[in-house]
Amino acid sequence: MDPYLKPFENDVQRRYGLFKKQLTLLEEAEGGFDQFTRSYKSYGVQRMPDNSLVFKEWAPAAEALFLTGDFNGWDNFSHPYTKKEFGKWELHIPPKEDKTPAVTHNSKLKVVVHTRAGERLYRISPWAKYVTRHEKSVIYDWVHWDPPQPYIHKHPRPQKPRSLRIYESHVGIASPEGKVASYSNFTHNVLPRIKDLGYNCIQLMAIMEHAYYASFGYQVTSFFAASSRFGTPEELKELIDVAHSLGIIVLLDAVHSHASKNTEDGLNQFDGSDSCFFHSGPRGEHSLWDSKLFNYSSWEVLRFLLSNLRWWLEEYRFDGFRFDGVTSMLYHHHGIGSGFSGDYAEYFGLQVDEDALVYLMLANHILHTLYEDCITIAEEVSGMPNLCCPVQEGGLGFDYRLAMAIPDKWIQILKEFKDEDWDMGNIVHTMTNRRYGEKCIAYAESHDQALVGDKTLAFWLMDKEMYTSMSALIPMNSVIDRGIQLHKMIRLLTHSLGGEGYLNFMGNEFGHPEWLDFPRVGNNESYHYARRQFNLVDTDRLRYWQLYAFDRDMNRTEDKYGWLAAPPANISVKHQGDKVIVFERANVIFIFNFHPTNSYSSYRVAVGPPGKYKIKLDSDGIQYGGHGRLDHNTEFFTEPMEFKNLPNSMLVINIAQVIKNE
16 A cells, blocks of 8 residues: 555554564463453552452552541551552551541541652552642642442444544533633533534643643543543543433544653652653653653553553443653654655654554554444544554554644745635645545644634634624625635545545634633733633624534535545545635545635536435525535536546536535
């Protein structure tokens, strides 16, 4: 499939050999990966059938471990752990006289670590399933979560969708109110919107607990704990269960590429050493992210991370993962200062971190073996070949990769080029530049563009006019008219041509008018911009509703015809002078006119299947803020006239539209 790989055949074989070796070791030492990845059932705290409690930790550099908390009046010495082999520690606490557990639900705990240097450190268990922060405190507390009535899932997982339409979401900002929104708010107020919009998948950001809210969830402190700032674990389970009842699958943004440097409420220096879960010295530091880097060659780190993935699938019933920062994992240089020219020599050799690469192969192999419908997506910018090939074919085993060049291209165009200078050939090349057989998630803009200091597509297009000129009660000025039309066309072109899946960040579907800025010292801890103003689409007096309606109907049209699940498009026109792009995908003809001033009548379009065609989606529709220049009753008939190497053709009036063979 990829002749460029031939010179590196030995490297691919060797990588696969390393993976097989690790798999064999797991079988021999742990009785297989099924048992190994259920280590969350033996580490941290476990309640036994007789209500006794077993505490277990891995702290190889520690001199002694004690447990303290509400249950023993915060006595630092009354409950010592017993040292086991391989740096493990265990503590058994019998039930109370009334046969109830010695540590009650919702009570606070700490691990007391005595180091060889004589220090006494207070730590949270790396396996803690719930951590909270008191309003006036900076540090998070480990809270024992063992509810008397745990949430019971009512709905089965939906079937794996053939076409993936992803709504990327952040629970905390999912409300028009200036506050941290809740899991319950998302369940009751946001899920119905996502369903209405036609998305069949939600990608949840910032779920793994992170002490710093403004990190967007990318500085994780507790990997097994669902963020308590949005509510309880049971409320997150309900969110996912209700999503499943609506036929929507839910992916978790998994941050296994690095971890927060926090010590008292993070993984860093858990046992008093600078290594433990991470590489020691400079190799354990990410210079750009100011965070710690995992040691993927460590047996216990593999146990921790692989069990972490399993935990989210089993306990919360997530349906898969979007792996963050895969480029940083794959290379010792973490992608810093590397342009990645596409030369295959860049993907092989000493610069590749093969421990991390094997970890990703293991993760994908285990996930897809245990959960047939599990979906994994890689955020990977270097273009590593084999990323989305099955592990048994020597690949890394991801289902999809993010098409990260597409949002960059749209921003470059809007920043640097006048409308009349847009290069149709270059746009089409960017949309279609992907390896054969490698599925991509296309997106027109990233969540990073929504952050303060950057601009969304809507902001690049309409800027300050969005504050004063979005009323549907007054005629559009030229800025708003251009912005609304291009916003729709850019999204439809990306959706239909750019990949095998589509992603949108919450609020961008309707051109959210303000940037995203989390509370921090620099903005006086304000929540004013840490929200999504869904209220703007709840009135037809504002044009945000028109963009929302187009996004909804675009997704519903895809759901009907399935172009994302179809083979790549057959492109017949990318005319630079006319600024016209025409292609066919899934027996649907897509016609785009990007010319700033010209409309065309009787424009000949190449067609494969003969017959009668009708308009099915029209960005110029009045309901979408268009000008209604097309008659939707028009029927287009093909002629057996060869055109652009296709057997049939037809004449159409051309403004961005989707037409379907009847």
